[in-house]
Amino acid sequence: MNEATNDGVERSLAIWEILSVITSCLIAEWVITAVVGASSVLIIVPIIFAFGFMFWSHRLRGESLREIGFRFDNFGKAAQLLALPMVFATAILIGIGYYNRSMDFFRWRGGGAILGMPLLGIAWGLLQQYALQGFINRRAQIVWGPSIVSILVVAVLFASFHLPNPVLMAATFVGGLVWATIYQRAPNLFALAISHGLMTWILISTIPSSLLHGLRVGYKFIG
Amino acid sequence: MPSLTDPPSEDNCGTLMDTTRSKLSRILIGKSIAETVFVGLLAVGFFFTAFPPYFHGFGEARHDSISGWAVNNRAPWDRVEVQLFIDDRFVASGVANLSRPDVQQAGWARDEWHGYSFPVSNIGAGVHVASVYAVHKSGGGIRRTLQLLGYPIRFAVDENGKLADLVDRGPKK
Numbered sequence: 207m208n209e210a211t212n213d214g215v216e217r218s219l220a221i222w223e224i225l226s227v228i229t230s231c232l233i234a235e236w237v238i239t240a241v242v243g244a245s246s247v248l249i250i251v252p253i254i255f256a257f258g259f260m261f262w263s264h265r266l267r268g269e270s271l272r273e274i275g276f277r278f279d280n281f282g283k284a285a286q287l288l289a290l291p292m293v294f295a296t297a298i299l300i301g302i303g304y305y306n307r308s309m310d311f312f313r314w315r316g317g318g319a320i321l322g323m324p325l326l327g328i329a330w331g332l333l334q335q336y337a338l339q340g341f342i343n344r345r346a347q348i349v350w351g352p353s354i355v356s357i358l359v360v361a362v363l364f365a366s367f368h369l370p371n372p373v374l375m376a377a378t379f380v381g382g383l384v385w386a387t388i389y390q391r392a393p394n395l396f397a398l399a400i401s402h403g404l405m406t407w408i409l410i411s412t413i414p415s416s417l418l419h420g421l422r423v424g425y426k427f428i429g
Numbered sequence: 430m431p432s433l434t435d436p437p438s439e440d441n442c443g444t445l446m447d448t449t450r451s452k453l454s455r456i457l458i459g460k461s462i463a464e465t466v467f468v469g470l471l472a473v474g475f476f477f478t479a480f481p482p483y484f485h486g487f488g489e490a491r492h493d494s495i496s497g498w499a500v501n502n503r504a505p506w507d508r509v510e511v512q513l514f515i516d517d518r519f520v521a522s523g524v525a526n527l528s529r530p531d532v533q534q535a536g537w538a539r540d541e542w543h544g545y546s547f548p549v550s551n552i553g554a555g556v557h558v559a560s561v562y563a564v565h566k567s568g569g570g571i572r573r574t575l576q577l578l579g580y581p582i583r584f585a586v587d588e589n590g591k592l593a594d595l596v597d598r599g600p601k602k
Contacts, residue, residue: 219450222457229464237468241475243568251467259460266449266456 220348223263224363227341230256231367235424244426260341274340275395284397287388292401295380296408303412311411331402332395338364338382339389339398352390360386368423377409479574484509484563485537486525486578490594495559496546498532499525499578505539510564512575513547516557521547522564554586556595 230252238249264274271277303309342363346356361382368374385398410418419427445453481503488497499509508526512519527544537543545561559582562575583595 215450216445219445219453219457223453226457226460229461233464233468237471241471243571248471252464255460255464255467259456262456263453266453267445 217349220345223259224342224345224349224359226259227256227337228363228366230259231337232424235367235426239425256337260337263341269344273393274336274344275389275393275398276340277394278396280392280394281397284388284392284394285400287392288384288397288401291384292405295384295405299408299412306414308414309412311407313411313415325403327406328399328403331406332399335385335389335395335398335402339385339393340395343386343389347390357383357386357390369427371419371421371423371427373413373417373419374421374423381405478567479565479572480576481565484565484576484578486511486561486563488559488561488579488582489596490549490559490582490584490592491546492591493550494546494548494592495561495582495584496544497525497561497579498529498537498543499545499561499563500532500538500543501563508542511545511578512562512564514560514562515549515552517560520549520559523547549586549592550590552586552590554588554590556583556585558583 233252234249238244238246238252242248300309338360343356343360346359350356350359361379364382364386365375365379368378381402385401389398410421481501483501483503484499485502486497486499486509488495495513495515499511501507501509508524511523511525513521513523523545525543525545527546528541529538529544530541532538532543533541547561549559561578561582563578565574565576566572567574580596585593585595587593
């Protein structure tokens with residue numbers, strides 16, 4: 207096989223890998239939730255498929271945890287890159303909350319532990335950022351290189367996972383753009399997870415609950 | 430060691446050996462097949478849960494009612510909840526628990542208590558269509574589905590309000 211063909215096959219495989227993970231997410235969000243309900247244990251099946259596949263893919267491609275972004279050496283650089291957009295987004299969200307009189311930093315889970323839920327949010331954020339950046343972003347870079355195109359693809363996919371919740375789609379599209387850009391500069395999933403958890407907390411605490419629809423996505427949003 | 434700004438294509442996930450590509454492709458195909466089978470099983474499972482194919486029944490127009498019987502073959506001792514629609518409009522709801530020894534004798538039910546009868550009055554003269562549905566709850570009561578029992582019943586109502594079944598069922602025994 208010549209180099210051009212090799213490259214084409216490589217890209218096709220990477221696109222297929224992205225599509226495969228998207229399919230699993232959509233099955234979980236739309237099919238399982240519609241057919242057996244979001245609380246069903248069956249929801250774990252597509253999650254196992256997706257994560258199992260991602261692990262296999264990393265292994266076959268010889269990607270180390272460090273390359274994927276489970277590292278600390280570039281934590282400072284990633285945190286530095288995240289700081290400005292986070293401060294900017296927080297200011298806007300607090301402005302919206304102040305204007306709508308909807309600010310309540312204890313709102314998450316009805317005023318449960320102020321640190322408990324954000325910590326859970328960080329853990330949940332790590333899972334999401336791993337799939338989004340550690341897998342999809344890396345595969346998108348194989349296809350389109352580290353560019354605005356691959357960043358846009360990641361952001362659009364992240365937003366589409368939150369269909370049809372309009373506020374979450376808008377928030378995740380913007381968040382996706384920022385996190386994908388920073389990941390391409392400093393691949394550190396821990397910094398992104400902390401940012402994800404904190405921004406989720408600030409979003410929930412400032413945007414009126416009626417607009418967030420309980421963070422419901424997929425069939426659960428309409429069902 | 431890749432630098433922080435290296436795209437994946439410049440480190441070890443950029444170019445793959447043929448065998449690795451082949452393995453990755455096979456895993457992708459396997460995952461696709463597994464997910465297709467999983468979604469297919471879910472769809473069939475959902476259909477069996479929401480619309481179980483175990484309901485059987487029959488209905489006809491009598492002089493002053495729509496009557497018939499309904500059985501759930503999966504739970505033959507249960508009494509089936511039924512709903513009557515006339516011309517696609519809900520009319521009445523009830524439970525098929527009236528005596529129908531002929532149904533048991535014909536082998537359709539284990540006991541005779543599977544009959545239903547909905548009195549029909551205040552309906553305009555002319556031709557109408559009645560449909561009787563078995564009601565089934567699933568998902569812990571969050572879903573209720575209707576399944577047609579037998580066939581829609583075409584009947585006529587005369588000026589005196591008497592019903593006449595328009596389905597030709599052959600000579601009466």
